[in-house]
Amino acid sequence: MQAAVHLVLVALLGTGYGVRVHTTLPSAILALFAILALLALSDVEHRRSIRPSAVIQVFFLFTILLDLPRLRTQWLLDQPPLIPALLSVTLGLRIVLLSVESLQKWKHSTLPPEATAPEYRQGVLGRTFFTWLNPLFFAGYKRDLGMEDLFQIDDDLKGKKLYARLLKQWKLGKHPRLSPH
Numbered sequence: 001m002q003a004a005v006h007l008v009l010v011a012l013l014g015t016g017y018g019v020r021v022h023t024t025l026p027s028a029i030l031a032l033f034a035i036l037a038l039l040a041l042s043d044v045e046h047r048r049s050i051r052p053s054a055v056i057q058v059f060f061l062f063t064i065l066l067d068l069p070r071l072r073t074q075w076l077l078d079q080p081p082l083i084p085a086l087l088s089v090t091l092g093l094r095i096v097l098l099s100v101e102s103l104q105k106w107k108h109s110t111l112p113p114e115a116t117a118p119e120y121r122q123g124v125l126g127r128t129f130f131t132w133l134n135p136l137f138f139a140g141y142k143r144d145l146g147m148e149d150l151f152q153i154d155d156d157l158k159g160k161k162l163y164a165r166l167l168k169q170w171k172l173g174k175h176p177r178l179s180p181h
Contacts, residue, residue, distance in 0.1 A: 001093060002035050002090060002093045002094070002097070003032065003035045003036055003039065005086055005089055005090050005093070006028065006031055006032040006035055006090065007032060008086060009028050009031075009032075009083070009086050009087070009090075010025070010028045010029055010032055012082065012083060012086075013025045013028050013083075017080070017082070017083070018079045018080060018082070018083040034059075038056060038059065041053070041055065041056065042056055042101075050116065050120070050121055051104075051120060051121050051122060051123060052101050052102055052103065052104065052122070052123030052124075052126075053101060053123070054123060054124045056101050057098060057101055057102060057123050057124045057125060058124060060094050060097055060098035060101065061098060061124075061125075063094055064091065064094050064095060064098065067087070067090075067091050067094070068091075070087070071084065071087050071088060071091055074087055101123065102123050102124075102125050102126065104121050104122070104123075104126075116152075117151050117152055117153070117154065118132040118135075118151055119132045119151075136149065136150070136151070
């Protein structure tokens, strides 16, 4: 849908519709190519990862923030409202796509939920704002938490593995310094 709106924008700007500067048409063409590349990247990312795509989320976040002044300027120019309206539609679509891309796609995974910690299934926004901890906070608000309420920890952080690594290093004679002497 967003590619179609960008295609219409390129067609309108290519025919001289609306207020133009020498970078207007190349900018619209680059935006169209970026959206088409994003479609291909999205397909690859969704097949190969259990977490939302960080690249796509950052792209949408920055394009939303950087398009706000452009959209304001387009609405303030003395021109027919079709171009600013199409740019408003693309901004709205990007906000929706950012929201959709931020959702967990765990339901589509073949791994059992116990196989990975919830933080590994989060995208950029979820990891930034620690939203994966919300279920734990809500459970802790309702009742006292027990060991069964806590998330699985990474295998590399489990005590047995760390103890085995320490014992191996100890046997090799590489004793960690326990005191500053």
